[in-house]
Amino acid sequence: MTQSTGLAGAFDDLADSYDHRHHDEVARALIDQVAPGAQDLVADVACGAGAVALQLAQRRQAAAQPVLAVDLSPGMVAVGRARAETMTCGGAIDWRVADAVPLPADDHSLDVVFCASSLHFLGRRALADWRRVLRPGGRVGFTLPLATHFRASGDFARHVARDVPLPQTAREAGTWVAECGYTQVESRILVLGTRRAVVVSASSPVRLD
Numbered sequence: 001m002t003q004s005t006g007l008a009g010a011f012d013d014l015a016d017s018y019d020h021r022h023h024d025e026v027a028r029a030l031i032d033q034v035a036p037g038a039q040d041l042v043a044d045v046a047c048g049a050g051a052v053a054l055q056l057a058q059r060r061q062a063a064a065q066p067v068l069a070v071d072l073s074p075g076m077v078a079v080g081r082a083r084a085e086t087m088t089c090g091g092a093i094d095w096r097v098a099d100a101v102p103l104p105a106d107d108h109s110l111d112v113v114f115c116a117s118s119l120h121f122l123g124r125r126a127l128a129d130w131r132r133v134l135r136p137g138g139r140v141g142f143t144l145p146l147a148t149h150f151r152a153s154g155d156f157a158r159h160v161a162r163d164v165p166l167p168q169t170a171r172e173a174g175t176w177v178a179e180c181g182y183t184q185v186e187s188r189i190l191v192l193g194t195r196r197a198v199v200v201s202a203s204s205p206v207r208l209d
């Protein structure tokens with residue numbers, strides 16, 4: 001197997017000790033805020049070990065199409081696949097080890113794009129790409145750790161995109177989305193013990209430009 005390097009390698013190293021409990025809680029709040037339909041075509045961008053994809057797969061047992069789950073780190077995806085096996089929902093997720101930008105999806109083919117705790121690694125080019133893959137009026141939802149309560153360290157800090165620093169406030173993250181042309185932007189702070197995340201949801205414009 002090819003050795004992963006850079007950010008993927010850093011997440012490969014983290015995969016076996018990943019904090020599923022925290023990220024599963026963040027994912028739950030994100031899915032609740034966006035509230036996808038049972039048959040929506042959905043992607044989990046930078047899915048890691050599948051915090052969002054696994055919960056969607058469990059909630060949408062009767063969905064016709066699998067959740068598209070894409071991540072750069074083979075180690076994180078392997079952990080996600082193993083978790084899916086234990087939850088017996090493996091077939092409901094289409095796992096891909098790949099760069100998530102551009103997302104391997106056709107233009108205007110998805111109803112909802114999720115991205116939990118990862119947009120700071122992808123940068124604003126991801127927000128533009130999600131407008132490409134979303135149908136008009138489709139929904140986007142993402143979370144980010146709040147800068148006042150979390151600081152990326154070591155290898156991870158080196159990979160934070162300059163145009164998406166961790167936000168200081170919910171309003172700041174909402175502004176980036178509005179600047180990318182999304183509408184119906186809602187952003188709020190999620191409190192989880194001593195940790196804080198910003199949860200943002202928005203709609204792709206109904207008219208294509």
Ligand SMILES: C[S@@+](CC[C@H](N)C(=O)[O-])C[C@H]1O[C@@H](n2cnc3c(N)ncnc32)[C@H](O)[C@@H]1O
Pocket residue numbers: 007008011023027045046047048049050051052070071072073076098099100101115116117118121122
């Ligand atoms: C903090 S983890 C979050 C994972 C998952 N979304 C969750 O909520 O637990 C960040 C993830 O982003 C992934 N990632 C970073 N840059 C990426 C890129 N360009 N394409 C795909 N995945 C990427 C990493 O491999 C890692 O799994």
